[in-house]
Structures are given as C-alpha cells and as structure tokens.
Amino acid sequence: MFLNEMRNKDNIGVKWTIYSIVFTIICFNLVAILTLFLGNAKVIEESNIERLIINGDIILAVFSLICCYTFYYIYKEDDIFIICQVYTMVTIEFIVINTFGSYWGIEMRDRFITITAIYLYEGFLLSFIVYKNNILFKCILNNKLLSCIVVSILSISIIFAEIGKVISYEDVVIERIFSYLICGLIIFHFILVFVLFNNSIKTKRIIYSIFGASINILTVKNLYIFVLYNKLPGNINLFGYVLTFVAFLVIIIGLFYEMIFRIKESEKLKRNLNVFYAANEKNLQSNILVYNDNYKIVYANELARGVIGEGTTIEDQYDRLEKMSIFNIDKEISKDIKKIIELKGTYSNVLYFSDLKKYYEVHLQKIVTDDSNWIIGNFIDKTDECEAIYKLKISENRLKSVTENILDFIITIDISGRITFANTSAIESLGFKVEEVVGHNYGEFFKKYDGEVFGINNIKNSDIIKHKILCKNGESIRVESVFRRISSDFQAYVVVSRSLEMKEELKSLKVKYNEIKEYDKIRGEFFANLSHEVRTPINIIYSCLQLLNNQKKNGYESLAKYYIKYEKTIRQNAFRLLRLVNNLIDISKIDTGVMQIKIKNVDIISLIENITLSTAPYVEEKNINIMFDTSIEELIVGCDPENIERVMLNLISNSVKFTPKGGEIFVDIQVDETWVYVRVKDTGIGIPMHLKDVIFERFVQSNKSFSREREGSGIGLALVKDIISKHNGEVMLEDSSEMGSIFLFKIPNLVRDDVCHDDDNRAAETAIQEKINIEFSDIYDI
Structure with a gap:
C-alpha cells in the first residue's frame, strides 16, 4: 500500500510538471502569434551579432544532438531513438544551411523556406512516435546504425538538392506551391506537438513534453520566417535565430532534468525494494x-x-x-x-x-x-513428508507381499457389494482373470451350500461362515470365511476364506488383519504430519509478523500503517486456530465423557432468532440474504443455550461458506408435541449424496485437497452431531431436489422440572459477537 501511495504522489508531481510545460508553451505560442501578426517586425540585416547567435545555435545544435544520443544510450528507449533521428536532420540542416548558405549566394529568406523535403521527412519520423505499428518503424529499430547513416546521408543529399533547386528556379508559381506546402507542414508539426503533449499526459512521461516544447519552438520559428517572408521579402527577422537557440537550449536542459528525475526515481525505488529484499532474505x-x-x-x-x-x-x-x-x-x-x-x-x-x-x-x-x-x-x-511417503509405500508393499504369499483367499467388498480386490491365490484357485472377479458382485461367487446368496450385512465380525465359492469351470470350493469390516465409518469388508482342507492356515488371517491395522495407523500418522489447517494460519500470522518486524526500522508511522493493513488477517487466523483448538478440545471431552450439557429452560424460538439476527451483518457482507421463520412465537424447552448457539453458528457458517454471492439462507423452526425441528437451508453448492451418511463423521470433507477454495477442519459437523446427541436429539442432511443443502436437527420438546427458567441472555448476547468471529473465521472474504 505504501508503494502505491508514493507512486500516486510521484504521478501527481509528474502530471503537474507536464501541465506546467504545456501551459508555458501555449502562452508562448499566443504571445509569439500576437507579436507576429499585431506587432511591427523590424528589418534587420545580417550582422556580426547575428553571426554570433548563429554560431551559438550551431554549438547548441551539436550539443543537443549529443545529449539525445547519450540519453538513448543510457535508457535504450525506441521513442528516443526516433527523436535522435529527427534532431540529427535538424542539426545537419541548420549547420549546412547557415554555414554554406552565403557561399552559394542563397538569400536569408531562402534558407528557411526552401528545405521542404527535409522538413517533410522530419514530420514523417515524428509521426512514428505516435503510430508505431508499422513495418518501417520496426525496420528502423532493427537497423539502428544503418538508420543513422541513411538519415545523415539523406539529409545532406536533400539539402544540396533543394539548394540547387533554389539557385536554378525563380518561377513565382513554383515558389507559391512551396509556400503552401510549408504552410501545411507547419500545421502538421503543430498537430504532432499536440499529440506529443497528449501522449505525455496519458503516459505521465515528461520526456514527451520536453521534445514537444522544443519542436513547438522550432515550428513557431518556421511560422515567423514564413510570415515575415511574405511581408518583408529579402529580409529575415533576427527572432528566428533566437527561437532556434531557445529550442536547442530547451532540449538540453530538459534532457538533463529528465536524467536527474530518473536517477532520483531509481534511488527511491531502490529504497522501497529494500523491504521486499529483507522479506525474502529473512524468509x-x-x-x-x-x-x-x-x-x-x-x-x-x-x-x-x-x-x-x-x-x-x-x-x-x-x-x-x-x-x-x-x-x-x-x-x-x-x-x-x-x-x-x-x-x-x-x-x-x-x-x-x-x-x-x-x-x-x-x-x-x-x-x-x-x-x-x-x-x-x-x-x-519436504524431507519429512517424503520419508513418510517412503515408509507408507514400504508398508503397502509389505502388505501386498503378505497377501500375495498367503494361500488363503483375501477379498475386499465395498458397500455396494462389489469386489474391489482379490489376491493371486483367489484368482488362480477359482480359475478367473482379475477383471472377471474385480468389479463384479460378490453374489456371483459366494453361495450357501443350498445355492442361495447370503447377505454380508447381517454377518457379525466374529462369525465364521461356511459356504462355497464357485469356480470358472462350474465346480465349487467349500470354504470357511471370516468377514471383517475395514472401518466402522463405512460398510466395507475384507473377507478371508480358506479351504476346509487347509484349516491349519487360520493363523495367517490374524497376521493379515494386524498388518492392515498397522497400515491404517501409518497412513493416519502421515496425514496428521501434513495438517494443513494448523500450518496455514500459523504461516500467515508469522509472515505478517515478519513484515511488521521489518517496518520497525522505518519508524512507528510505517509500522502503524502495516499494522492497520494486516491486523484483520492476524486476528482472523488467530480465530481460526482458536476455533480448531476449541473443536479438538470439545471432541476430546466428548470422547472421554468430561463434557457436560448444562440444561436450562429457555425460549428456544427467541434463542434461535437472536443467533440468526446476530449473524445477519456478517452474512450480508457476502451479499447473501438470511431469513428466519417460525411456526410459533414462543416455546420454553430444556436445552443448553450455549451449545445450541454453537450448533447454529456452525451450520450457518457452513451455509455462508458454500453459498455464492446473491444466494439465500433460510432458518426455520417447526414444532410438534414431541420435537422441536430447526432447519438451516441454503442455495449453495450442496453436498454430494454419497457423503450424506458420513458427513457428520469426524474429519470428513467434500473436498480434502490443500488447494480447495474453502477452509475447514472437517470436525465441525461431527461436533454438532455430538452436541445434539447429548440433547437426546438427532441431526441429519435432508434430501432435496433443489440446489443447496438442508440441515435439520431436532431436540425434545420438553420442559425440565429440575432446572430453573433462564430468561437473562445479556451475558450471552455480549459474547456472541466474538463467537461469531471465531465460527466465521474460515470465511476469508467476510
């Protein structure tokens, strides 16, 4: 931010400098034109003073050309190279005409009005500064040395050719044609000067104004000479040489000013970049x-x-x-x-x-x-993470080698009954190919002795089932099988079957089972080491503190600016850590039975409504509309108001997190004789139906990648479920054909006789803002 502020201040200074130059040139032009057309120009013969001014002009012309090429050599800007070409022609024209004009017998008036071709070429080159998208412009830039030589030779050739024309032709008609041509070129140069000034204002580059001012003065000089030539044939006004002197002086002083300005800008930029250098150096x-x-x-x-x-x-x-x-x-x-x-x-x-x-x-x-x-x-x-992955792969290979070397059949079955894995022993013994078993329903192979299919969902983990497995050749193998759920979180099974003739290999099943448990443990430890939700806020807070620490040397004013800028980021990520720690602590309390529900008889309608209204400012900042509706205005029930408040904030924050701008959130309360139903409905992205049954389990998220757009630890809904369960209630994700999701929880519609009625919510109302900040801390754009 402070770099932008400094840049804005510099831009304002440059803009006022450009405006000052433009204003001065406008005033100069007005005075010059008024003097030209209203004043009485005196006839001045060529004298020693005039020759002295001409010699000074020649020196300044050469020096200005050197300055132009020096400036281009330092900054390598294409526009400056074109300007150098223009001033090369101007300098050659001025030196040749004023050095050899008297020798060839050319009158003073002819020295300024007959060089039409070179004046036209100057305007042609100047137009390249404005209109750059052409082949000739690129050709000049790609052959700079050749361009300088061509311009020099072409300038001298044009001058000598037109001097010869002046000596050879005295036709009045031809002279009038050249007069009209010069008049048009003067107007064309004024237009180019205007375009240069306009370009200077748009790009905020003073250099265009400097060149525009110099070219303007040279154009005014030519205008003077053109008008005086028609008024006073045979004589020339000394003011033309003075203007030439001023034009070359302007370009020299202007280039020095621009170089000093750029040097100061470079020094200022270097000081500003020290901040970013320090941030990288101390990272x-x-x-x-x-x-x-x-x-x-x-x-x-x-x-x-x-x-x-x-x-x-x-x-x-x-x-x-x-x-x-x-x-x-x-x-x-x-x-x-x-x-x-x-x-x-x-x-x-x-x-x-x-x-x-x-x-x-x-x-x-x-x-x-x-x-x-x-x-x-x-x-x-990433050494620690890669070593963990390496250990994980070793465990996977060990597990694979264990299963491949066991003579038992090891088969895994998912929740839909499809076989997802079968070891080599099972495939070879049954005579099938892998693709003929994996992906097929287990009922095609697992049969009771009477030929019927048995349901694995009714089998307990401790059961040993005797049945038969069909082979590809139509025969069957009589086996006894042990079914084990891979995890209690979802219905998937690992089945170990052995031929009744090989019962002695039963011990291998325990080895296999223990290794699967060990595999799951290693995998869990691995993902725990990559805890994204802990490291991200810590890294952000630490980075902000680094930036603040780097600002100490710049004074308290700079430190205060940075503190104001990053205060919200630090607070929000601190709330994220606090929210994660609170959730983990509460989950641990629930697991150990330490967490207690403090039941009070409260107005549940008022409680839910106050929570909803308190979140409205936060929700509306995201351009989301939140609405509350109830079928009854007042209802006293026994519940823990603080935990109900936490449940509501969690559900509403989830809705805000996954609802785009312009969406809506509906909070609705319905009551019957037994239950109080609270629904939180949104028009967000919704939750995939395959996660419906597991979304309330711990560490479950619809998107677990570290590049996900929305943050979260995956334990918020699990905590909601545990809190509602402590109230003897239920929480669920309702089916909906509309976009979004609908969360419903219900608690008993009962008034507790063993607790008092609590209608003082002032303390809760005071603390709810901080609770909202904590629960909404994962929503970055609020």
Whole structure:
C-alpha cells in the first residue's frame, strides 16, 4: 500500500510538471502569434551579432544532438531513438544551411523556406512516435546504425538538392506551391506537438513534453520566417535565430532534468525494494534462489545459504551452492528442466539432492525483463513428508507381499457389494482373470451350500461362515470365511476364506488383519504430519509478523500503517486456530465423557432468532440474504443455550461458506408435541449424496485437497452431531431436489422440572459477537 501511495504522489508531481510545460508553451505560442501578426517586425540585416547567435545555435545544435544520443544510450528507449533521428536532420540542416548558405549566394529568406523535403521527412519520423505499428518503424529499430547513416546521408543529399533547386528556379508559381506546402507542414508539426503533449499526459512521461516544447519552438520559428517572408521579402527577422537557440537550449536542459528525475526515481525505488529484499532474505519457510539467463546463481537468501552449513564465507557458500545447483545435479534432469522452463515458463516438482540428502519441492518461474531473463527458484524442504511417503509405500508393499504369499483367499467388498480386490491365490484357485472377479458382485461367487446368496450385512465380525465359492469351470470350493469390516465409518469388508482342507492356515488371517491395522495407523500418522489447517494460519500470522518486524526500522508511522493493513488477517487466523483448538478440545471431552450439557429452560424460538439476527451483518457482507421463520412465537424447552448457539453458528457458517454471492439462507423452526425441528437451508453448492451418511463423521470433507477454495477442519459437523446427541436429539442432511443443502436437527420438546427458567441472555448476547468471529473465521472474504 505504501508503494502505491508514493507512486500516486510521484504521478501527481509528474502530471503537474507536464501541465506546467504545456501551459508555458501555449502562452508562448499566443504571445509569439500576437507579436507576429499585431506587432511591427523590424528589418534587420545580417550582422556580426547575428553571426554570433548563429554560431551559438550551431554549438547548441551539436550539443543537443549529443545529449539525445547519450540519453538513448543510457535508457535504450525506441521513442528516443526516433527523436535522435529527427534532431540529427535538424542539426545537419541548420549547420549546412547557415554555414554554406552565403557561399552559394542563397538569400536569408531562402534558407528557411526552401528545405521542404527535409522538413517533410522530419514530420514523417515524428509521426512514428505516435503510430508505431508499422513495418518501417520496426525496420528502423532493427537497423539502428544503418538508420543513422541513411538519415545523415539523406539529409545532406536533400539539402544540396533543394539548394540547387533554389539557385536554378525563380518561377513565382513554383515558389507559391512551396509556400503552401510549408504552410501545411507547419500545421502538421503543430498537430504532432499536440499529440506529443497528449501522449505525455496519458503516459505521465515528461520526456514527451520536453521534445514537444522544443519542436513547438522550432515550428513557431518556421511560422515567423514564413510570415515575415511574405511581408518583408529579402529580409529575415533576427527572432528566428533566437527561437532556434531557445529550442536547442530547451532540449538540453530538459534532457538533463529528465536524467536527474530518473536517477532520483531509481534511488527511491531502490529504497522501497529494500523491504521486499529483507522479506525474502529473512524468509524462514522457503529457500529462494535467483538464476541469470546462463542458469548461474546470482542470489540466495539467508535460509538457502545456511543449508550448506554455518561458519563459511558468503563467497564460499555461493560456490558450494553453485556446485549443488538444480542445473548441475544431473545432466538429463537439468536438460529436461531447461526445456520445460523455455516452453512453459514454469517448473514444479519434488527432487532429491544427494549432496544434502534432502528432498525439496522445487518451483521455478521465468521472469523476462527488458534486457535479460531471470529464473526465480523457491525450494521448500519436504524431507519429512517424503520419508513418510517412503515408509507408507514400504508398508503397502509389505502388505501386498503378505497377501500375495498367503494361500488363503483375501477379498475386499465395498458397500455396494462389489469386489474391489482379490489376491493371486483367489484368482488362480477359482480359475478367473482379475477383471472377471474385480468389479463384479460378490453374489456371483459366494453361495450357501443350498445355492442361495447370503447377505454380508447381517454377518457379525466374529462369525465364521461356511459356504462355497464357485469356480470358472462350474465346480465349487467349500470354504470357511471370516468377514471383517475395514472401518466402522463405512460398510466395507475384507473377507478371508480358506479351504476346509487347509484349516491349519487360520493363523495367517490374524497376521493379515494386524498388518492392515498397522497400515491404517501409518497412513493416519502421515496425514496428521501434513495438517494443513494448523500450518496455514500459523504461516500467515508469522509472515505478517515478519513484515511488521521489518517496518520497525522505518519508524512507528510505517509500522502503524502495516499494522492497520494486516491486523484483520492476524486476528482472523488467530480465530481460526482458536476455533480448531476449541473443536479438538470439545471432541476430546466428548470422547472421554468430561463434557457436560448444562440444561436450562429457555425460549428456544427467541434463542434461535437472536443467533440468526446476530449473524445477519456478517452474512450480508457476502451479499447473501438470511431469513428466519417460525411456526410459533414462543416455546420454553430444556436445552443448553450455549451449545445450541454453537450448533447454529456452525451450520450457518457452513451455509455462508458454500453459498455464492446473491444466494439465500433460510432458518426455520417447526414444532410438534414431541420435537422441536430447526432447519438451516441454503442455495449453495450442496453436498454430494454419497457423503450424506458420513458427513457428520469426524474429519470428513467434500473436498480434502490443500488447494480447495474453502477452509475447514472437517470436525465441525461431527461436533454438532455430538452436541445434539447429548440433547437426546438427532441431526441429519435432508434430501432435496433443489440446489443447496438442508440441515435439520431436532431436540425434545420438553420442559425440565429440575432446572430453573433462564430468561437473562445479556451475558450471552455480549459474547456472541466474538463467537461469531471465531465460527466465521474460515470465511476469508467476510
């Protein structure tokens, strides 16, 4: 923000400078025109003073040309090169005409009105500054040295050709034609000056105003000469030489001013960029490296330099980093990386660095500047995660080897009854191919002795079932099978069957079962180490604190600005952590039986309505309409108001999170003799029906990827279910053909005789705002 403010201030200063130049030129033109047409121009013969001014003009012309080319050499801007070409022609014209004009016997008036072709060519080049999309403009820029030579030779040739024309022709008609042509060119130059000023205002570049002012003065000079020539044939006004002197002086002073201005801008930008340099240099999360277009390291932040060890010099650190560079670890890998960067401009992958014995998540981005290419590298240490994945794969391979080496049949069946896995022993013994078993219903193979299919949902985990399995050749194998649910969270089974002739291999089933449990444990520990919901707010808060810490050296005013900017971000992510910790604590309390429900007799209608209305400002900030409706105005029931409040805030925050702008949320209360029904309905994206039965289980989310658009830990609805269960109620996701989701919970319509009536909600109303902030902390755009 502070960079934008400084940039706006600088833009205002540049704009006023441009306006001042334009205003001065307008006043100059008005005065010059009034003096020209209303004043009495004196006839001045060529004198020593006039010759002195001409010599001064020649010196300034040469110096201004040197300044133009110097400015172009420093900043390499295409527009400046075209200006250089224009002033090359102006300088050559002025020097040749005023040096050799008297020698060839050309009168003073003819020195200014007969060089029509070169004046036309000057206007032609100036038009390229405005209209750049043409082949000739690109051709000039692609052949700069040749263009300079051509312009010089062409200028001299045109001048000598037209001088010869002046000496050879004295026809009045021809002279009048050239007069009209020069008049048109003067008007054309004034139009180009206007376009240059307009371009200067739009782009906020003073350099256009400087060139516009100089060209304007030269054009006014030509206007003076043209008018005085028609009034006073045979003589010329000394004011023309003075204007030429001023025009060259303006371009020289203007270029010096522009160079000083740009130097100051560069110094200011350098000071401002120190903030971002410090943020990268002190970044504790990522190793940041910068490569040049030769893939050599030109910068590494403190964390990256520290990877190779402490106690070494910076030069030694860079030398060692270069040896371990991603472009040096392997020729083939380096070649592939370079190819991908050239094609896509980015590269992302996880690579192993053998010298460091670490895995890094590598992100490379190609940055193209005016004069070179750079590659920004971000290296994140993923060693712990990769080692966990490696252990997980070892466990999977071990599990696979165990199942493949057991003679028992090991088959897994999902909730729909489809076989999802069958080991080699089962496939080979039954005579089928893998695709003939996997994906088919278990009833095609599992039969009772009388040929009927038995239902696995009615089988207990401890049951050992004797049945037969059909083979491809039509025969059957008599087996006894043990059915085990893979998890209590969903109906899926692993079935271990053995031939009755091989009953002695029963012990292998326990080995298999224990290894599956071990596999699940390792997988759970792995995902726990990658806890996105804990690290994300911590990283954000830490990054904000880093920025604030970097602002201390800039004074308390700068620190205050940054604090105001990032205060909301820090508070919101602190609330996210607090919400996650509270949910985990409450889940743990429920599991251990510590959590207690404090029942009070309260007006449930008023309680739900107050909660809904309290969230309205938050919801409306997202451009979502929330409405409340009830079938009864007052109803006293026994419940825990704080936990009911928590349930409502959780359901409403979920609705806000998954409802787009312009959507609606409906809170409705219905009552019968037994139950109080509370519905929270929204017009959001809805919940897939296959998650209907598991959405209230812990750590279940419709989108578990780290790149998901909406944050959440997946335990909020599980907590809602536990709280409602403590009230002897139920919570469910209702079926709906409309877009969105409908959550319904019901609690008993009972008044407790063993508790008092509570109608003082002032304390609760005071704390509800903070509770809303905590529950809504995952909604970033609120």
